[in-house]
Amino acid sequence: MNAAALTPADQPVKQRIFAFALMCLGFFMATLDIQIVASSLKDIGGGLSASQDELSWVQTSYLIAEILVIPMSGWLSKVFSTRWLFVASAVGFTITSMLCGLAWDINSMILFRGLQGALGAAMIPTVFTTAFVLFPGKQRVIASTTIGALASLAPAIGPVIGGWITSQWSWHWLFYLNLVPGLVVAILVPKFVHIDEPNLALLKKGDYLGIALMSGFLGCLEYVLEEGPRKNWFGDDVIVTCTWISAICAFLFLVRAFTAKDPVVDLRALAVRNFAIGCLLSFVTGIGIFVSVFLTPLFLSRVREFDSLQIGIALLSVGVFQLMSLCAYAYISRLVDMRWCLLFGIVCFGVGCYFYVPLTNDWGWQQLLLPQALRGIGQQFLVPPVVTMALGSLPQSRLKSASGLFNLMRNLGGAIGIAVSATMLNDRLNFHYERLSESVTTGNPQTEAFLTRQFAHWGSAAGDALSATSASLANLHALVMREALVLTFSDTFFVLAMCFGIGAISVIFARPIGAPPPSPDAH
Numbered sequence: 001m002n003a004a005a006l007t008p009a010d011q012p013v014k015q016r017i018f019a020f021a022l023m024c025l026g027f028f029m030a031t032l033d034i035q036i037v038a039s040s041l042k043d044i045g046g047g048l049s050a051s052q053d054e055l056s057w058v059q060t061s062y063l064i065a066e067i068l069v070i071p072m073s074g075w076l077s078k079v080f081s082t083r084w085l086f087v088a089s090a091v092g093f094t095i096t097s098m099l100c101g102l103a104w105d106i107n108s109m110i111l112f113r114g115l116q117g118a119l120g121a122a123m124i125p126t127v128f129t130t131a132f133v134l135f136p137g138k139q140r141v142i143a144s145t146t147i148g149a150l151a152s153l154a155p156a157i158g159p160v161i162g163g164w165i166t167s168q169w170s171w172h173w174l175f176y177l178n179l180v181p182g183l184v185v186a187i188l189v190p191k192f193v194h195i196d197e198p199n200l201a202l203l204k205k206g207d208y209l210g211i212a213l214m215s216g217f218l219g220c221l222e223y224v225l226e227e228g229p230r231k232n233w234f235g236d237d238v239i240v241t242c243t244w245i246s247a248i249c250a251f252l253f254l255v256r257a258f259t260a261k262d263p264v265v266d267l268r269a270l271a272v273r274n275f276a277i278g279c280l281l282s283f284v285t286g287i288g289i290f291v292s293v294f295l296t297p298l299f300l301s302r303v304r305e306f307d308s309l310q311i312g313i314a315l316l317s318v319g320v321f322q323l324m325s326l327c328a329y330a331y332i333s334r335l336v337d338m339r340w341c342l343l344f345g346i347v348c349f350g351v352g353c354y355f356y357v358p359l360t361n362d363w364g365w366q367q368l369l370l371p372q373a374l375r376g377i378g379q380q381f382l383v384p385p386v387v388t389m390a391l392g393s394l395p396q397s398r399l400k401s402a403s404g405l406f407n408l409m410r411n412l413g414g415a416i417g418i419a420v421s422a423t424m425l426n427d428r429l430n431f432h433y434e435r436l437s438e439s440v441t442t443g444n445p446q447t448e449a450f451l452t453r454q455f456a457h458w459g460s461a462a463g464d465a466l467s468a469t470s471a472s473l474a475n476l477h478a479l480v481m482r483e484a485l486v487l488t489f490s491d492t493f494f495v496l497a498m499c500f501g502i503g504a505i506s507v508i509f510a511r512p513i514g515a516p517p518p519s520p521d522a523h
Contacts, residue, residue, distance in 0.1 A: 016134045019192040020127075020143065026090050026185040027127040028150045029178050030120040033097075034062065035158030035293055036174050040166040042301075047171060050106035057110045060226040063415060065117035066124075067218050071265045071408045072211060073125045074400035079206075081198040082130060085122050087189050092119025094182030101175035125403040132391050132399055133195055141333060141388060148384030149326055151410075152285075155293050157319040163312025210256045210264040216249035218408075225415045229422035265408075266401035269394060275402060277510045278390025279409045281342075284503040285382060286413025288349050291496055292375060294418050296368070298425075299489050303361055303482060314365040321376030329380050338385040338513040343504060345382030348374045350500030356493035361486050389513045417496075424492045432484035 037044060037058060045055040077085045096116035103109035131143035165173050220242040227239060234240050257267040270276045293315075300306040300314055333341050352374030360367075390406050391399060 015192060019189075019194075020130060020134055020146075022185055022189050022192060023086060023123070023127045023130055024146060024150060025181055026086065026093075026123040026189075027147070028154055029181055029185075030089075030093060030123045031151060031154035032158050032161070033116065033120065033178070034059075034066075035155045035290075036162040036177075037171075040162045040171050040174060043166050043171045044109070045106075048103065048106045048109055050109075054106045054110075056226070056230065057106075058113055060222075061110045061114035062117035063226070063411070064219055064222040065114045066121040067222050067408065067411050067415065068215050069118050069121035070125055070411065071214060071218070071404040073122045074129075074266070074402070074404045075202070075206065075264050076122060077126055077129070077196070077400050078199055079202045080200075082126050082195040083190060083193045084198060086126055086193065087186055089120055089122040089126075090182055090186040090189065093123065094178055094186065096120075097175045097178035097182065101172040125407040128387065128391055128403045128407065129399045130193075130195055133396060140392060141338075141384075142330070144387040144392075145326070145330055145333070145384040148382075148387050149322065149380060151387075152289055152379035152383045153319055153322055155289050157316070159293065159297050160312035160316050160319065163307075163309045167307070167309035167312075205262065207256070207260055207262060207264040210253065210260060213249045213253035213256055214264060217246050217253050220246035220249070222415055225419035228419055229426060233423070264401075265405050266398055267405065269398055269402040269405065272393050273509070274393035274511050274513065275390050275406075277506050278386050278393070279406055280506050281346075281382075281386045281503050282390065282406055282409040283413035284346075284499055285386060286410035286415075287417035287499050288353065288375075288496065289379065289410075290414030291417040291421050291492075292353065295421060295489060295492060295496075296372075299359070299363075303485055303489070304364065314368055315372070317365065317369050317372040318376040318379075321373040322380045323376075325377045325380040329384065333385070338388060339507055339510055341381050342385035342389070342510075342513075343507050345378045345380070345385070346500050346503045346507065347378070349378030349382055350497050350504070352378055353493050353497035353500065357490050357497070359486055359490045359493070361482055385513060389510060392513060393511075417499075421492050421496075424495065425488055428488040428491050429484055432487040433481060436480050436484055 041055050041058060044050070044058060073085070079085075080088070093116060096112050096119055099112040100109060100116055103112055127147060131147055132140060135143045161177075162174055165171075165177065224239055224242050224246060227236075231239055234243070254267070257263045257265060270279065296315060297311045300311045304310075306314065329341065352371045355371035355374065387406075391403060394402050
């Protein structure tokens, strides 16, 4: 019998495992690239002569493009088949990765990063669908554990790998790194992955209006979230315009999604309780993973003035503890209800974020070890049960469309979380600076002692009283600003920890995590 004619369940176990491993490799590349440049943006900016605002679009363009394509992946896989969609995505991702490494200015980099995000996005949700099609029963727990580990490990170790590569070679190799695995995936997937067949007839009755409305909604929303903190939110005309476009498109998209016969995204799947709770937890998980990866390197860069490699080393413990807890999770998840694993993961992650609250200006990898260890353990016990809860509650006929929605929620959580965090960093910094400044007065003995020491130092170095006075006041300002910044990061981590309280409450309402229903009656 031809391999292509075999159903997934009829294929040899080794072939199914190898096919799944190939797709996981592509999935890991696409997920890793979201954060691999996080600790190296300063180096990229120096190489391309880019300003800070321009540089932010290296990340923004990738995220906007990715967030547009992920929800459409279910429909695209029905049209072109999972195999050929994955191959096209891997080839496009590999080519655009090379172009990113060859970028000659910031504009070309932004364009190529956008294309990289768009072309690589389909590799993310298709892996989730494939795991539930290839593997039956208890094997799905192992598959979802693997995907969950990769999904949370990639953002955690992205800055680590990125910092090391940039330090050892150059930022160009952040992108050249994808070439060999990308080619391997593109060459081998057509031979070993046989999930479904293409149905090009679906192109004639595609929900193109829904796609247009969804693109307007998500694209403008992502732009508002990314640029809002830098442009004073609704004080900027472009932000206001994009907000209106996003709101109108969102309303029309929701109407379309619930009235169209075959909508591009299956929002009706949210009527299934465990899938809806799984999407909520995916949103919370996205907030936790992406915001913690955003805040920690920023703290180490702005407060400690660490370089890319130092930041990477400081963040390494998250990935290490996640990998160390992998075997423990695989064993425990077979003995207890997975909801207990899920609750344990949420609590660990939330407590880990809360342990950042006593932050001081001298925190390095030693002080970060315990909170990051809890985060790593929490990620391992949190993400796989969420995947199993959400997608395991649906019949196979609904997996493709629902997988796009599930993955979209994680990315949306990250985007909204980062936007709120960036706004908090700005507003709370001003608040703490003003409060601290009230105590830093000329009558304060500590202030007087500090200025005296600074004046003596700069007087001997500068040689005149005016320069020494200016330098002393500048150092006092820098000191107050640093402490205000530390307090601001502490506030932001506290709010991040509180988000996991919502996640913990939602687990109470979840049904036992088990196999999907035998028929698509859950409509």
